[in-house]
Amino acid sequence: MSSIAIRAEGLGKRYRLGTSASYKTLREFLPSIVTGAVRRVRSAGSTDPEANTFWALRDISFDVNHGDVIGVIGWNGAGKSTLLKIFSRITWPTEGRAVIHGRVGSLLEVGTGFHPELTGRENIFLNGAIMGMRRTEITSKFDEIVAFAELDKFIDTPVKHYSSGMYVRLAFAIAAHLEPEILIVDEVLAVGDLAFQQKCLGKMSEVSRGGRTILFVSHNMAVVEKLCQRTIVLHHGRIAYQGKTADAVHHYLNSTLAPNKPDGHVFDLGNSANRRSPVGKLLNRIELYTDDDLPVVEGIRIGMGLKVKIFFDLPNPTRSVDMGLAFDSMIGQRIFTAHSLFEPERPVGEWIGPQVFVCDIPNFTLTPGTYNMRVWLDINHAEADLINQAARVIVIESDYYGTGKAPWNGAVVLKHHWYVQSSKTTNRPQELQPEVL
Amino acid sequence: MAWAVLQPILATLIFSIFFGRLARIPSDGVPYPVFVYVAMVPWQYFTNALTESSNSLVASQNLIKKVYFPRLVIPMGSVLAGLVDFCFAFIVLIGMMFYYGIHPSPAIFLFPVFLLLAVCTALAVGLWMSALNVQYRDVKYTITFLTQFWMFATPVVYPAGLVPAKWRMLYGLNPMVGVVNGFRYSLLGKAASPGPMIWVSAAAVAVLLLGGLLYFRKMESTFADIV
Numbered sequence: 001m002s003s004i005a006i007r008a009e010g011l012g013k014r015y016r017l018g019t020s021a022s023y024k025t026l027r028e029f030l031p032s033i034v035t036g037a038v039r040r041v042r043s044a045g046s047t048d049p050e051a052n053t054f055w056a057l058r059d060i061s062f063d064v065n066h067g068d069v070i071g072v073i074g075w076n077g078a079g080k081s082t083l084l085k086i087f088s089r090i091t092w093p094t095e096g097r098a099v100i101h102g103r104v105g106s107l108l109e110v111g112t113g114f115h116p117e118l119t120g121r122e123n124i125f126l127n128g129a130i131m132g133m134r135r136t137e138i139t140s141k142f143d144e145i146v147a148f149a150e151l152d153k154f155i156d157t158p159v160k161h162y163s164s165g166m167y168v169r170l171a172f173a174i175a176a177h178l179e180p181e182i183l184i185v186d187e188v189l190a191v192g193d194l195a196f197q198q199k200c201l202g203k204m205s206e207v208s209r210g211g212r213t214i215l216f217v218s219h220n221m222a223v224v225e226k227l228c229q230r231t232i233v234l235h236h237g238r239i240a241y242q243g244k245t246a247d248a249v250h251h252y253l254n255s256t257l258a259p260n261k262p263d264g265h266v267f268d269l270g271n272s273a274n275r276r277s278p279v280g281k282l283l284n285r286i287e288l289y290t291d292d293d294l295p296v297v298e299g300i301r302i303g304m305g306l307k308v309k310i311f312f313d314l315p316n317p318t319r320s321v322d323m324g325l326a327f328d329s330m331i332g333q334r335i336f337t338a339h340s341l342f343e344p345e346r347p348v349g350e351w352i353g354p355q356v357f358v359c360d361i362p363n364f365t366l367t368p369g370t371y372n373m374r375v376w377l378d379i380n381h382a383e384a385d386l387i388n389q390a391a392r393v394i395v396i397e398s399d400y401y402g403t404g405k406a407p408w409n410g411a412v413v414l415k416h417h418w419y420v421q422s423s424k425t426t427n428r429p430q431e432l433q434p435e436v437l
Numbered sequence: 438m439a440w441a442v443l444q445p446i447l448a449t450l451i452f453s454i455f456f457g458r459l460a461r462i463p464s465d466g467v468p469y470p471v472f473v474y475v476a477m478v479p480w481q482y483f484t485n486a487l488t489e490s491s492n493s494l495v496a497s498q499n500l501i502k503k504v505y506f507p508r509l510v511i512p513m514g515s516v517l518a519g520l521v522d523f524c525f526a527f528i529v530l531i532g533m534m535f536y537y538g539i540h541p542s543p544a545i546f547l548f549p550v551f552l553l554l555a556v557c558t559a560l561a562v563g564l565w566m567s568a569l570n571v572q573y574r575d576v577k578y579t580i581t582f583l584t585q586f587w588m589f590a591t592p593v594v595y596p597a598g599l600v601p602a603k604w605r606m607l608y609g610l611n612p613m614v615g616v617v618n619g620f621r622y623s624l625l626g627k628a629a630s631p632g633p634m635i636w637v638s639a640a641a642v643a644v645l646l647l648g649g650l651l652y653f654r655k656m657e658s659t660f661a662d663i664v
Contacts, residue, residue: 015662026573085661089505092658106504113504115497130506 003065005182005213006087010096011060013082013237017052056082057237060096066181069204069214071228071245073221073252078234080217084108084186087215102213105131105180107171116160120151120170123159127174141177148203149173150196169196176203182213201227201404221249221301222397226404250290253298253396265295267391274388282377282384284354285311286391291362299394302406302413306364306393310357312377312385317352322378325359327371327393335366335411365413368397368406441522442529445477452477456594465596467625468537475624476593476617478530479555482523483562483613484584490515490563491570491580498664508657509650512567516560534624542626551619557642558612564649568656571664592617597634609637612645 057079064070072080085091086098088106113130114123124145128138146155149169159167175183185204204227208214218224224231224245231248233241241251267286275281288296291305300306310323326337338359340346371393376386397406400413407413449470456462457469464472490512494501497511534541570576591613592600600608608614615638622630 025575026569026579027575029573088503090502091661104505108503113500113502116499127504130500130504 004063004099005066005068005101006064006215007099008060008062008083008096009099011057011083011086011093011098012055012095013057013079013086013091014053014055014094017054055094055237057086057093059238062232062239062242064213064215066102066213067208067211068230069208069216069228071224071231071248072215072217072234073219073224073231073248074234074240077236079237080234081108081186082237083234084184084215084217087182088184100182102181103132104182104184105175105178106184106186107175108184108186114159114167114171117158119158120146120149120155120162123170124174128178131178131180133178138178141179145170145173145177148177148199165193165196172200172203176200176207180212182215183207184215186217187219205404220397221253222399222404222406225249225399249301249398250294250304253296253301264297265289269387269390272387272390276383276386278382279379279384280315282314283310283312283375283387283390286373286375287311288391288393291360296393299396300364301396301398302368302400303363303365303398306361308359308361308373308391310359310375311354312357313354314352314379317350318379319348319350320378320380321351321355322381323357323359324374324376324378326374327366328374328389329411330370330372333411335371364393364395365400366395367410367413368395368408370394441525445474445481445526446529448481449474449477452594462595463599465598465621465625467539471533471537471539471625472596472621473594474530474533475620476591478523478526479552479616479620480588480591480593480613481526482519482555483559483616484588485522486516486519486559487562487566487584488580489519490559491566492577493563494567494571494660495574495664501664502661508660509564509653512563512653513560515567516556516563519559520556530624539625541624544623544626544630546623547619548623551616551623554612554619554639554642555616557646558616561612561642561646561649564646564653568649568653571656571660587611587613590614605634606637609634610641612638612642614638615642 060079060083072083074080082091084106085108086093087100088104088108089100090106090108113127115126118126121142124142125135125138128135128141146152149166149172151166151170154162154166159170162170175185183204201223204214204216208227214227216224216228228245230243231245232239233248233252241248265288267288269283269285270281287309289307289309290296290300291307293307296306308325310325314321322340324337324339327335329335338361340357340359372389373391373393374386374388375390377384397408399405400407452473453470457464457473462469493511493515494508500506501508501511566576566580588594590608590611597605597608597614597618615635619635
């Protein structure tokens with residue numbers, strides 16, 4: 001058997017838009033056979049198959065080896081779910097080929113194929129049967145599934161009465177325990193509390209260590225980084241990037257792929273409220289970039305570099321120009337202040353006209369969240385133009401410590417290290433695995 | 438379960454009064470109630486299977502959109518599940534035959550063949566209707582009319598012998614004609630052998646079933662997208 005578990009060869013999926021999306025009726029169809037035939041004779045060959053259709057996926061080609069864990073990320077509408085649906089054999093590609101070697105267990109959106117009238121117990125057996133398992137195999141896993149889903153009391157209740165959290169817990173428990181060779185998981189961890197999410201992640205890494213293939217869609221970058229070796233970035237139905245997960249996540253967060261706001265990294269200060277301008281409206285624009293000069297469209301990951309470019313005008317020749325930049329949390333707490341006075345190698349000279357000052361922060365180690373920027377310009381050591389909430393930067397959860405546990409508490413993230421210092425044992429000091437904590 | 442028995446019994450009661458008593462429709466020499474009921478059993482099975490299976494794919498869209506399995510299982514399940522109701526109704530039939538003192542002839546050994554014909558007919562029409570109903574949602578409204586008309590095109594309340602001989606072959610194209618005639622022939626022992634008409638019915642079922650399977654396979658790939 002080849003080592004390829006999943007292969008996509010030029011996959012494409014086209015959907016119709018608009019009118020034909022609603023259900024057709026036989027009552028309309030039968031007369032249309034006649035009128036349609038007439039119309040076809042009249043306007044032979046003039047119909048355009050591309051009209052009113054759109055390609056949810058196009059030219060998708062990749063290989064996944066057995067035992068690989070592949071992440072799929074992309075903005076809403078990028079075609080992630082359609083891709084997983086094709087590999088789950090739920091929908092057929094319009095063009096190209098999808099090849100799958102192995103038993104597939106899929107977990108698409110909220111709630112796998114549950115029958116709402118059946119109880120949790122019956123649905124476990126139903127799903128097992130659909131996956132092609134014997135009754136005895138399912139029975140042997142049954143208690144484990146129920147325990148994992150934490151549903152002992154409700155297992156004989158029809159699933160239609162379940163809450164969305166219970167639904168997902170059961171769905172995940174079934175998909176993960178019924179031992180498919182290929183596990184396809186779509187955005188399920190969004191529901192459920194933190195503890196359950198951690199449990200699911202643990203189970204997924206366990207499953208992947210067991211040599212099984214996982215295709216995983218998520219918007220949670222920390223999880224994708226932890227779990228997946230390789231990641232595919234989809235954009236408008238095409239592969240925008242595929243490669244190492246860290247690079248893919250970086251590409252995804254900091255490219256202009258974002259929907260509807262290709263210039264999300266630009267903050268025009270022309271009409272800013274919250275402004276004090278004793279000298280005049282000199283500040284024009286703020287632009288945010290990463291350390292490798294990609295625009296920060298959606299946000300940056302914890303600890304990544306941030307370059308803030310501040311565009312302003314100097315109407316008169318000026319020798320003493322200083323710029324201040326402060327970051328406030330959403331509740332208005334000042335987190336950090338950067339000022340050009342702190343720059344040891346300040347250039348000297350006389351400036352006039354449009355200027356750009358760049359504040360380069362190599363490691364922006366704030367905890368995930370949104371931060372408002374206050375920016376002010378001092379001329380001759382006196383305030384010239386100041387804007388509160390001039391721009392915003394979003395710090396996105398990421399696997400900063402390399403443990404799969406995204407830091408979220410506190411204001412800042414600092415590199416730190418834990419070890420055991422014990423004088424009473426004969427052992428040399430041992431490093432604690434961060435996961436133990 | 439109660440409905441499985443009540444439905445054909447009540448229908449038989451009404452037909453016995455109106456067609457048997459008042460209209461005095463001939464009944465091949467057996468008491469009219471048994472004559473009708475023995476036809477009602479496969480007929481009810483057929484209409485129930487049809488109604489259930491035609492809506493089955495739409496009703497299971499939860500599953501269809503989330504997991505893969507051969508879609509054929511869904512209408513098949515509806516058609517086969519109807520056999521449970523069929524069994525209950527059949528037990529009542531045995532009771533009636535005892536009551537009226539009707540003994541089956543050796544032809545009863547042919548009964549499984551006719552039962553198979555009934556199942557195949559239900560499956561064939563069910564496949565067509567279920568796949569059509571996914572694409573054209575008003576199909577389910579036609580089922581009621583369809584079964585009403587179909588019942589009178591089938592010798593449920595009258596003997597097949599009333600149909601003029603020259604039309605018999607055309608009449609046999611309705612597979613339920615073969616089924617109902619076969620049931621009467623194999624169970625009541627008195628009715629005449631359905632003769633070549635049964636072959637016409639069997640051929641019609643074969644064509645209908647094969648066509649249904651092909652159509653279903655063709656439509657299968659689009660179910661998840663349009664259901």
